[in-house]
Amino acid sequence: MGARTEPKIIQYLLIFLALAFFSLFIVLPLVCVFHNALAKGWSIYLTTLQDKDAISAMKLTMITALVAVPLNLVFGVVASWAIAKFDFRGKNFLLTLIDLPLSVSPVIAGLIFILLFGAQGLLGPWLMAHNIKIVFAMPAVILVTIFVTFPIVARELIPIMKSQGNEEEEAAITLGASGWKTFWLVSVPNIRWGILYGIILCNARAMGEFGAVSVVSGHIRGLTNTLPLHVEILYNEYQSVAAFAAASILALLAIFTLIAKSIVETVIVRKSI
Amino acid sequence: MKKSWLMGCITILIFGLAFILPASAQNATQNIPQTKITLLNVSYDPTRELYQAFNKAFADNWLTKTGNTVEINQSHGGSGKQARAVIDGLEADVVTLALAYDIDSIANLTDLIPKDWQKRLLHNSAPYTSTIVFLVRKGNPKNIKDWDDLAKHGVSVITPNPKTSGGARWNYLAAWGYALKKFGNEENKVKEFVSEIYKNVPVLDSGARGSTTTFVERKIGDVLIAWENEAYLVVNQLGKGEYEIVMPSMSILAEPSVALVDKNVDRHGTREVAKAYLEYLYSEAGQEIAAKNYYRPRLESVMAKYASKFQKVELITIDEVFGGWANAQKTHFADKGTFDQIYQVK
Numbered sequence: 348m349g350a351r352t353e354p355k356i357i358q359y360l361l362i363f364l365a366l367a368f369f370s371l372f373i374v375l376p377l378v379c380v381f382h383n384a385l386a387k388g389w390s391i392y393l394t395t396l397q398d399k400d401a402i403s404a405m406k407l408t409m410i411t412a413l414v415a416v417p418l419n420l421v422f423g424v425v426a427s428w429a430i431a432k433f434d435f436r437g438k439n440f441l442l443t444l445i446d447l448p449l450s451v452s453p454v455i456a457g458l459i460f461i462l463l464f465g466a467q468g469l470l471g472p473w474l475m476a477h478n479i480k481i482v483f484a485m486p487a488v489i490l491v492t493i494f495v496t497f498p499i500v501a502r503e504l505i506p507i508m509k510s511q512g513n514e515e516e517e518a519a520i521t522l523g524a525s526g527w528k529t530f531w532l533v534s535v536p537n538i539r540w541g542i543l544y545g546i547i548l549c550n551a552r553a554m555g556e557f558g559a560v561s562v563v564s565g566h567i568r569g570l571t572n573t574l575p576l577h578v579e580i581l582y583n584e585y586q587s588v589a590a591f592a593a594a595s596i597l598a599l600l601a602i603f604t605l606i607a608k609s610i611v612e613t614v615i616v617r618k619s620i
Numbered sequence: 621m622k623k624s625w626l627m628g629c630i631t632i633l634i635f636g637l638a639f640i641l642p643a644s645a646q647n648a649t650q651n652i653p654q655t656k657i658t659l660l661n662v663s664y665d666p667t668r669e670l671y672q673a674f675n676k677a678f679a680d681n682w683l684t685k686t687g688n689t690v691e692i693n694q695s696h697g698g699s700g701k702q703a704r705a706v707i708d709g710l711e712a713d714v715v716t717l718a719l720a721y722d723i724d725s726i727a728n729l730t731d732l733i734p735k736d737w738q739k740r741l742l743h744n745s746a747p748y749t750s751t752i753v754f755l756v757r758k759g760n761p762k763n764i765k766d767w768d769d770l771a772k773h774g775v776s777v778i779t780p781n782p783k784t785s786g787g788a789r790w791n792y793l794a795a796w797g798y799a800l801k802k803f804g805n806e807e808n809k810v811k812e813f814v815s816e817i818y819k820n821v822p823v824l825d826s827g828a829r830g831s832t833t834t835f836v837e838r839k840i841g842d843v844l845i846a847w848e849n850e851a852y853l854v855v856n857q858l859g860k861g862e863y864e865i866v867m868p869s870m871s872i873l874a875e876p877s878v879a880l881v882d883k884n885v886d887r888h889g890t891r892e893v894a895k896a897y898l899e900y901l902y903s904e905a906g907q908e909i910a911a912k913n914y915y916r917p918r919l920e921s922v923m924a925k926y927a928s929k930f931q932k933v934e935l936i937t938i939d940e941v942f943g944g945w946a947n948a949q950k951t952h953f954a955d956k957g958t959f960d961q962i963y964q965v966k
Contacts, residue, residue, distance in 0.1 A: 461708050464709075465708035465709045466707065466708055466709030466730065467707060467708060467709075467729070467730075468708070468709075471709060475709070480711070482708065482709050482710075483705065483708075483709060483710040483711065565695055565705055565710040566695045566696065566697055567660060567693045567694070567695045568693065568694055568695070569693060570693055580696070582833075583665070583829045583830075583833065584668055585836075585857070585858055587837075
């Protein structure tokens, strides 16, 4: 600790700058959300949240996360296992493919699905003939959410698995365990905190996604509006209390996610020591 | 290696599952027999309040008339964007958009709506009309009276982007029409005049609602060029006593059109109720709701009742001055149209 050579004034200045930046860009907006949400008191705040459309927006957001997160979890674990533990042709290609959703703008992600499943799209006429609704309905909302959250779990796990190497698995197999057993009893326990961390991040993104969902949702209130879309609609209807009330739910979710994330992080650090 | 081959299979399986699961889930929900009829009305931005009231009235009326419950779902957004969504498969039973051109695009790009849709209902399929007015801050500090004042130096004008917003196109054409009259069809002077107005625009929002928010909530600009109904909404509900409406000496007759989406109602089996829904807009009760929401009713009797709300003003029409929407769109808003020309000269 004694290695600090900067004058005290610079230390304080830097701390002050960091704090000022933090409060200006993070704390203040957050306070603003809750202040506006409660501008007309708790009872109004609670009634706006019990609105039929608000509840259906929350429901859709929940369902979306409930479908998207488990699917991406399974995919993420399998993909990272394959990439970290095995060598095969096209591995780099698979890695790039997994990263694609992160590098594509969410709006483009939404448009991809319109081009694919829309009435003028590639599969549109076939879907129409078989009476399967995808775009501007719940399936599209879930699909684009899966698309944008696709890489999150895998990205989280690949470095962890790579750093752990293959020794433990090789030992298990030498001792006669089957591949399946090795995976469940050796590989998975080693990454369980990483998995949890991935789930939390994936969930946060799944619930908060706006751009991609906005393109494919059709904005039918009470049917295909997710919580973030609902916030925008309410705000444009000059119902700022209701808009900020809905936004506060999202903000609470985010805060809860962060708390869960930091708990998991401390646990990871403790485990790894 | 055998293992890697296995991995490939599993990965493909997961991909497949991700696609099939949600789709089949949706199928399952569709098989449940529907006990009540639902309609989807895809509309543009400022009609939210209008259709909230109208849907309720229509559902009540339909219930007493037929004994069936009908639920109307609403989708709102910029008019052009909404038309695009219907083209891409948003299964609207009826569309109620800001201008005929957007419904024309649906008819031209798909076979959802027949090309002669506009002749199927009275008054060019526009059950109510509106016009373009100015909204200024209390006391009219910049003394804005007419279109000339918008072109003056130092006046900040708020209007949305005519490329994306239906309302904005009406605004633009109203200004153009005024200039045409003022300069006696001298194209260059007209262009110069409209260009002066657009030089005064600090933010081009993508939709009419966005512009209103910019003007009212973010307090930017001296004057908002707005739909009459939107301006009244602001004056009466958002900022009582904080804003004033200024009626220019000349404006444009805006005809927001409605249409049945034939292919969709036939698929849903909702033709009868959807048709009744649109016709109810023309009824005494429907016209009354329109007037209450500051849309100019077509029925003389209702118009007489609400005459005090709607100032008389000289209104030009798209057909007379611009030769219809298709022409107006081509000359003014298509790529390299007059809007592109004046907006680049900045």
